[in-house]
Amino acid sequence: MIKNNLILVFRRLRKEKVFSLVNVLGLTVGLTAFLMIGLYIKHELSFDQFHQDKENIYRVTSKYRDREWRGVTASDYVQFFKDDVVGLNSFSRISVKDETTLASGGGKELNFKGMLSADSNFFEFFSFDLIDGVPSSVLATSGSAVITETLSKKLFGEKSPIGEELLIEKGKEVYTITGLVKDPPSNSTIQFELVTYQEGRFKNNFEQTSGLRNVITYLNLQPDVSLDHVLDKINEAKDKTPYTIMTRDQVYGLSPITDQRLYADYVVTFFEKNDIRYLQLFGGIAIVVLLLAIINYINLVTAQAAKKAKEIGLRKVIGAGRYQLMIYQFAESIVVVVFSFVLAFAVTERLLPQFNALLDKDVTLQYFGSTFFLWVIVAGVVIGLLSGLYPAIQIMKVKPLAIIKSSTSGSKQHTSFRKFLVLFQFTVTAILICCLSIMIGQMDYLKQKDLGFAPEALISVTLDSDSTQSYFPLQQEFLKIPGVQKASLGGFKPGGYAYITAMDAPNENGKDANSLGGEAIIGDASFIDVMEMEVYWQAYDSAIEEFREGQVIINKSMAQSIGALDNPQDKRIYGWNDKVGKKVVAIVEDFHMKSLKDGIESISIYYLNDWGIHNILVKVDMNNLSTTLAGLGDRYESFFGRPFEFSFLDDEIAEFYKKEQGQFKLFQLFSTIALIISLLGLVALTIYSLEQRRKEVSIRKVLGASVQRLILMLNREYSILVLIAFLVASPIAYYAMQGWLEEFKYRINISPLIFIAAFMGFLALSWLVTIAQSLKVSRENPADVLREE
Structure with a gap:
């Protein structure tokens, strides 16, 4: 059978x-x-499901006052609560170098991205597969490093890297390779190519930098430990640190390691x-x-x-x-x-x-x-x-x-059921089309929104050198290249995360000063001009052009926090143990240093210092870009003897929305698929319906109905189905997309025109699908149709 x-x-x-x-x-x-x-x-x-002890591993998070949660803590903060937490098995810290790194080894040099500094127990704590080395001892010695298979093959070929010397940034850091590890799995949040250990790396030198170095801190807790107890001890440790003024307004939390990919509520993460x-x-x-x-x-x-x-x-x-x-x-x-x-x-x-x-x-x-x-x-x-x-x-x-x-x-019953199915298809497709239209509007808005500076034609050239003084001659050489319009030394990076301790008064044992928080940018006197920022106020006509050490430029949000908007004269910003402070010489309009998903924070722009210079921003003429880039590359390599590294600032900003862009394209793809399937369903209903109404059409034609009138009659019911579908779909899509748009602090307003345009587009497509069959039936010879049994 x-x-x-x-x-x-x-x-x-x-x-x-x-x-x-x-x-x-x-x-x-x-x-x-x-x-x-x-x-x-x-x-x-x-x-992160592959870690053996994943149920007991937590990431320490922090929040400053009422701002967003961050997935980092002060680098040595764990030292102040580790002995008080009952049930703490171990901890491990990670510092991520976000910039490209120059590595030298095996007679080769290359740039790579993915260097971690970690505690010595990194490979005991996490379940990454070592090919050569013992987890408990592979990073036991200061100056040791573990390299991945991929990076090892690039530098040393098929030769074993164990015992080889690895130079970072031409000898600024020197490590001995003590282990070889498989590349991290693609389903690992923690990604790396090199893991290094240096004794004392996580000590906070806040006295010199006026800020705290932040790292990712993981705790391994006993299964039956009370998380409330752990959090109490972590938060109580704020008063034990020598930098209490910087931590007293912090709140700490715990996030399971298995949540850091999909459920993390913190914005500073360092990992995707x-x-x-x-x-x-x-x-x-x-x-x-x-x-x-x-x-x-x-x-x-x-x-x-x-x-x-x-x-x-x-x-x-x-x-x-x-x-x-x-x-x-x-x-x-x-x-x-x-x-x-x-x-x-x-x-x-x-x-x-x-x-x-x-x-x-x-x-x-x-x-x-x-x-x-x-x-x-x-x-x-x-x-x-x-x-x-x-x-x-x-x-x-x-x-x-x-x-x-x-x-x-x-039968009418069966036809009604089929119409209901097609209506369901139309409604679902209409919801997807409306949502897609709103997403298109928001993505276009992200591209067109005024950021408060001009990222177009701005190139960020990475700087790494032992000699700070070599930056200034390089800047002057860049300005001589045809096609280079302006250049500024500094440390501006889209995304920020360079925090510095800013206070509104000298710090007298933490009693008189209020910590202002916010972002810090290092820049020279040409920074505002190169970025084309709008100036709200300056102390005198040439204050920005004469920007120098001992001065600070702030944005309007910072000015508002210190009460300087109405009376900016003689306002100062103080650092750690800074009794003199830096004089506010200018206020610029607020600008977006981060994604439009985040609000604008208080920002201070400080004059150049040795630890804060990371790049040169170069404004170029885009008409002869290849020649200009070649000139920049020649000067750069002659100065530093390393490959030329650069990026366009607008590309870095686009990286903010890489995830949204990918998901937008995915949503676009599957919405198109749903549309195709719905139109195929309309084809089925059209064929069936026209088959039932052939004789009716012939009789109407005999009685004098025109082809145009017959086509309108045959397609009217489909148009009504489309209209009903959009009347149902529009409020559903509106409600659904409100949640998505809420992720963006800056977003479009949902206009009724979006739904009208989506309806008209879908209606036109439905007519294109049905018109051919309708035209065929409308043109049939009535005598032939009526003769059929």
Whole structure:
């Protein structure tokens, strides 16, 4: 029986080529989307699950007053509470070098990104796979380093790196390689290429820098420890530090290591993170797209009922039972779905490289593994049964004699149900289209928003040298290059995170001064001009051009916090143990140093110092960029003897929204897929509906109806379905996108025009899909149609 049913199924699929192709295409598209989103979610949920003691590892977080949580603490803060916490097994700290690093070893030099400074127990604390070395001792000696396979091969080839000397920044730091480790898994939040240990690295020299060095601190706690007790002890330690004035307004928290990828509520992280809400969103889209594909299949199958009516009736007359016909319908559905799943698997495998590039992932898919069996066999059969359930039930209800006499198998009830399914498809698609339209508006807003400075044509050239004085000659050499308009020395970096202790009065044992917090930027006298910032106030006409040591420029937010907006004269900002302070000589309009997801903070701009110069900002003429870059590269390499490193400032700003951009493209892709599937469903309803109304159209045509009038009549009901779908979808999309937009401190206002434009676009597409079939029916010869039995 199964064999005969399969023969009949394949015979029908071969005979009805167009419907078979549309069926398989719709399901394949939907299943491919479902499979890709499933793989993406599976990969994200696996982050940091490989650590052996993951249930007991927590990251210490901090918050300054009512500002956002940060995933860092003062580098030596753990030393002040570790002995008081009952149930603390161990701790480990990580300092991430965010800039590119020059490494020399094995006779080679290269730039890499991913250098960590860590405690000596790093490889005991975390479960990274050492190839050569013992976790408990691989970083036991000060000056030791562990290198990854990839970086080792780049520097030392196939030779073992153990015992080799590694120079960082041409000898500024020298390490002996004591271990070789596999590259961190793609589902590890902590990513690195080199891990180093230096005794005393985490001591805070706040007296010299007027600020605290921050690092990531992890705690390994006993399973039954009270987290409230731990937090109490961490927060009580604020009064034990020698820098109490900097920590007294801090609040500390704990975040499980398995939460730092998807559930982290802190903004300063140093490692890439995601948001569980995006996974929930895409999981919902996956289910919706799959449901749309199934509905589309049901509509297409039931639309074929008119052509299958006599066959079904005849089979019943010659003895076929209802359950036999049901089994045949289930067999057809399962065959189509399983075949579509195999195609979806093949398509997914070929699309994964582009998918991974889009989201910066390393998702893999293998044939004939557990995933293949689960998806293709189990899910294929289950979805096949669900897809064939409604058509099979309808087959059970037909009456043989009635169905043979009639050329159709439809009824108002069945037609209404199909319309409801199409309406559901339209509504879901309308929600996705409206959401996508809002996302497009917000992403465009992010590109066009005035940041308070001009990042266009600004190049950031990385500086690393033993001699601070060499920066000034290099700046002058840059200015001589054709195409270079301006240049400024300093330490400006989009994203900031350079905090400094700023106070509104001299610090007398922490009694008189109020800590102001905020961001610190190091810049020279040309910084404001190069950045094209707007000046709110300056002490005298040339105050900014004559900016020098002992002075400070602040933004309006900082000015407001010290009461300097109305009376800025003689205002000063004080550092740690600074009895004189720095005179405020100018106030600039607020500017966005961070992403538009964050609010503007208080910002102080200090004159150049030895520890704060990290780059040269160069304003260039974009018309002859290649020649200008070549000139900059030649001067740079001749000064420092290292590869030329630079980045465009607007590219660095675009990195703020890399995650949103990838998710936006993913949402765009799957919304398009949902739209295609919905339009395929409309094709099914159109074919079915027109098949039912051919004689009606012919009679109307005989009575004088024009082709245009007939087309409007045939497409009116689809237009009404589209209108209803958007009336339902618009408030749902509005509510859903409010949550997404709330992540941005600066965002668009949702206009009704967005929903109107989306409706008109979808209506136009629906007419394009249905117009061809409607035109064909409207032009048929009435005599030929009415002669048909």
